[in-house]
Amino acid sequence: MAVIKMTDVSLAHRLARVNLDLQPGEVLGLIGPNGAGKTSLLHCFAGVESYTGEIRLLDAALSDYSGEQRARLMGLLPQRCQSAWSLSVGDIIRLGRLPWRDDCPEKVSQAARMTGVNQWLDHPVDQLSGGEQARVWLARVLAGEPRVLLADEPLASLDLYYQCHILTLLRDYAQGERSVMLSMHDLSMAARYCDRLCLLHQGEVFALGSPAEVLTRENLLAVYQVQVQLDLAATPPVVSVIG
Amino acid sequence: MIHVVLGLMLLGTAVISLHTGSTQVAVLAGLVEWLRGLETVDAIVVGDIRLPRTLLALTVGAALGLSGAALQGLLRNPLADPGLTGASQGAALGAAAVFYLGLFPVAGGAAPAMAGLLGAGLAMLLMLFLAGSARQSMVIMAGLAISTLTGALLAAVLNFAPNPYAMQELVFWLLGSVSERGLEHLLLLLPALLVGGGLILSQRRLLLGLSLGEQVADSLGLSSRTGSRLVVLGAAILVGTAVSVAGAIGFVGLIVPHLVRPWVGNRPDRVLLPSALAGATLVCLADILIRLLPPGPELKLGVLTSLLGAPLFIWLVWKERRRWL
Numbered sequence: 043m044a045v046i047k048m049t050d051v052s053l054a055h056r057l058a059r060v061n062l063d064l065q066p067g068e069v070l071g072l073i074g075p076n077g078a079g080k081t082s083l084l085h086c087f088a089g090v091e092s093y094t095g096e097i098r099l100l101d102a103a104l105s106d107y108s109g110e111q112r113a114r115l116m117g118l119l120p121q122r123c124q125s126a127w128s129l130s131v132g133d134i135i136r137l138g139r140l141p142w143r144d145d146c147p148e149k150v151s152q153a154a155r156m157t158g159v160n161q162w163l164d165h166p167v168d169q170l171s172g173g174e175q176a177r178v179w180l181a182r183v184l185a186g187e188p189r190v191l192l193a194d195e196p197l198a199s200l201d202l203y204y205q206c207h208i209l210t211l212l213r214d215y216a217q218g219e220r221s222v223m224l225s226m227h228d229l230s231m232a233a234r235y236c237d238r239l240c241l242l243h244q245g246e247v248f249a250l251g252s253p254a255e256v257l258t259r260e261n262l263l264a265v266y267q268v269q270v271q272l273d274l275a276a277t278p279p280v281v282s283v284i285g
Numbered sequence: 286m287i288h289v290v291l292g293l294m295l296l297g298t299a300v301i302s303l304h305t306g307s308t309q310v311a312v313l314a315g316l317v318e319w320l321r322g323l324e325t326v327d328a329i330v331v332g333d334i335r336l337p338r339t340l341l342a343l344t345v346g347a348a349l350g351l352s353g354a355a356l357q358g359l360l361r362n363p364l365a366d367p368g369l370t371g372a373s374q375g376a377a378l379g380a381a382a383v384f385y386l387g388l389f390p391v392a393g394g395a396a397p398a399m400a401g402l403l404g405a406g407l408a409m410l411l412m413l414f415l416a417g418s419a420r421q422s423m424v425i426m427a428g429l430a431i432s433t434l435t436g437a438l439l440a441a442v443l444n445f446a447p448n449p450y451a452m453q454e455l456v457f458w459l460l461g462s463v464s465e466r467g468l469e470h471l472l473l474l475l476p477a478l479l480v481g482g483g484l485i486l487s488q489r490r491l492l493l494g495l496s497l498g499e500q501v502a503d504s505l506g507l508s509s510r511t512g513s514r515l516v517v518l519g520a521a522i523l524v525g526t527a528v529s530v531a532g533a534i535g536f537v538g539l540i541v542p543h544l545v546r547p548w549v550g551n552r553p554d555r556v557l558l559p560s561a562l563a564g565a566t567l568v569c570l571a572d573i574l575i576r577l578l579p580p581g582p583e584l585k586l587g588v589l590t591s592l593l594g595a596p597l598f599i600w601l602v603w604k605e606r607r608r609w610l
Contacts, residue, residue: 088504113506120500126361127496127551140494141506166551182497 043101045190045221046087051095056082058245059095064190064223069216071236072225073256075266078242080225081121084192087223088118099190113141117188121195123179125167131178132163138185146185153185156211172199180208184215191215193224197231209235229270233257233279241265257281287548291562295343298569302339303331305576337471341463341530342572342586343565344474346537348481348527350564351557352520353538354545355485358492358553359516360424363605367524367538369424370517371412371431372405376528377459378435379404381442384455397458398473398529405525408435413517424517461532461587463572470530477526482561484519488512489554496553534587536594537564543601 046064051057057079064070072080085091087104089112097104099115107115117138125134135150154160157177162170167178176199183191193212197205205228213235216222226232232239233253241249241256243265249256254274262270262281273280303312310327312335318325319332352367360369367373379400408431416427446452491512494502502509527534541564542556549555571589578584 085500088500089506090500090503109503109506109508111506113504116504118501118504120498120504123497123501125496126498127546127553129496129551133550133552134497137494137497137501137505140490179497 044098045100045219046223047098048086049096049098051083051086051093051097053079053082053086053091053093053245056245057086057093060245060247062240062247062250064221066219066221067216068237069213069222069224069235071232071239072223072242073227073229073232073239074242074248077244078265079245080242081194082245083242084118084194084223084225087116087190087192089113090118110141113188114186115188116190116192117183117186119180119183119191119193119196121198123175128166128168130163131159131165131167131170131181134167134178135159135163135181135185138182141186149187150185153181156184157181158207173201173204176200177204177208180211189220191220191222191224193222195225195227197226197228205231229257229262229281230279233274233281253279287545287559288562291559291566295562295566295569298566298573299339299343302342302569302573303335305573306330306335307576307580333467337466337468338463338572339569340468340471341466341474342569344471344478345463345527345531345534346565346568347561348474348478348523348564349534349537349568350541351482351485351561352523352527353540353564354542354553354556354560355488355492355516356520356538357542358556359495359513359520361495361498362425363543364539365425367520368432368533368535369428370521370524371408371428371435372521372525373528373533374432374435374439375408376401376405376525377533378408378439378442380458380529380532381439381455384451384458385442385447398470398526401529402473402477402526404435405521405529408432409518409521409525412521413514416517424513457585458532459587460585461534461590462583462585463531463568464583464586466530474526474530477522481519481522481526484515484522486557488516488519489557492516492557493552493554532585532587534568535591536598537568537590540594540597540601541567 044063045066048060048062051060072083074080082091086093089109099107135153136145139146151160154163157180159177159181167175180196196208200208209231212222212224236253238251239253239256240247241261248265249261257272257274259270259272269284271282271284308330310330312331315327315331318328349367356365356367356369357363380397383397383400412427412431415430416423443452491502491507494505494507499509542560545556545559545563549559572586575584575586575589
């Protein structure tokens with residue numbers, strides 16, 4: 043049974059009749075040009091945007107869940123994050139436990155270890171570099187252990203090592219009942235780490251399926267208006283822009 | 286821990302406040318006699334003058350400190366001042382109407398406070414209506430707009446003052462003071478402190494979640510829309526009543542959360558109660574200081590807090606600037 047099933051979901055000027063599903067244990071990559079609706083789609087799930095149409099989470103409509111029940115099942119890592127106050131890294135990660143109304147030290151320190159920020163637990167978050175902060179924001183979501191982890195461009199502001207590290211981490215997170223839905227711009231990374239891809243174009247689903255089905259020359263030309271050279275069988279997969 | 290320390294400081298300040306005044310009285314004996322309904326000099330000085338003054342200073346300070354901490358947390362802006370809700374200007378306008386039009390003659394000495402409360406309530410409703418979405422920038426803009434409007438009306442009232450005495454009375458009232466007020470003012474303040482404080486404290490988790498922005502707060506299952514309105518409402522109730530009872534006591538709401546923040550790891554939820562305790566202590570201390578000044582025309586409490594608060598504020602700006610350089 044699908045964890046999430048979206049039927050004819052629309053959002054004024056941003057999404058038009060989107061049909062999409064997310065399976066347990068799956069990493070689903072949302073790709074598409076700027077303004078294609080990737081962020082809006084993630085926001086619909088996370089309760090940030092109100093939509094028309096139906097989203098089912100497990101066996102009930104998303105709108106039937108209370109905010110807290112939904113937050114326990116779905117965690118959102120927004121594209122840009124900033125702490126208004128100079129909170130400690132530990133306090134930021136503990137924020138992920140808010141829907142559970144506990145501070146569960148084991149889960150907090152486990153999330154910190156997974157993202158490699160455990161040595162800074164007492165540090166003020168605003169004294170870390172951008173890349174280090176990005177891992178703290180992710181640790182915050184991981185601490186809530188959501189069934190569905192929604193990540194909006196988690197690779198932005200990360201160096202190459204941590205791009206791979208975070209994607210491996212998300213890949214491993216999507217085990218058993220847990221799934222990950224993330225938006226990203228790097229198509230070869232998307233082909234390498236995602237089970238399925240959803241190519242969005244002007245608020246509509248242009249293509250949905252395995253990387254090989256979605257990343258075709260025709261699709262990419264139609265959506266991105268660029269010629270690409272593809273070799274998805276290579277390790278790592280090659281998607282390079284010719285022009 | 287910080288609660289205990291601040292609580293003890295508050296108690297100590299209250300005791301000192303009961304002992305401070307122009308005449309020497311036996312405080313404990315006077316308090317007991319007052320409670321037993323005896324009309325001795327000690328009982329009258331302690332029970333009818335110093336006790337209301339102390340309790341008012343404490344509650345006004347607590348209301349200002351708490352509302353400042355809540356608004357700064359909600360707006361994620363360390364420079365947010367409780368006056369931003371438009372409630373203080375509204376209260377001032379309400380009180381001015383009493384001085385000039387003689388509203389609520391039945392209420393006697395509490396009339397300015399009651400009219401102030403009404404004015405604060407009206408200004409706040411207008412502000413909430415104008416702000417609509419309760420987004421942080423809208424709350425600031427709407428609060429500024431309503432403050433400007435009520436400020437203009439207040440200036441117009443001053444302009445057409447029927448006689449200079451009424452004007453002087455109003456200006457002195459506006460400068461802020463907790464003296465010459467009775468326990469009936471406490472009957473206005475205490476419920477406001479309970480209701481406003483309760484509203485704000487019920488949204489502690491929202492304030493914490495909002496540290497990372499509205500999107501994160503929403504995704505954490507916190508309702509930032511309704512919750513923000515409750516916080517603004519709570520803060521406006523606190524500020525409105527505090528200003529109605531004691532006039533404008535500047536800088537307490539702005540400065541106190543800054544003093545407390547380093548002790549609670551900058552957490553916007555944990556800064557609330559300590560800010561209330563520290564605000565109460567500071568206003569009471571300022572009021573003690575006023576009573577210790579040499580006799581003559583009394584320095585108004587609001588003037589003193591501004592005189593002390595402004596340099597502190599400049600120091601904060603300086604410290605903040607160094608951090609960013």
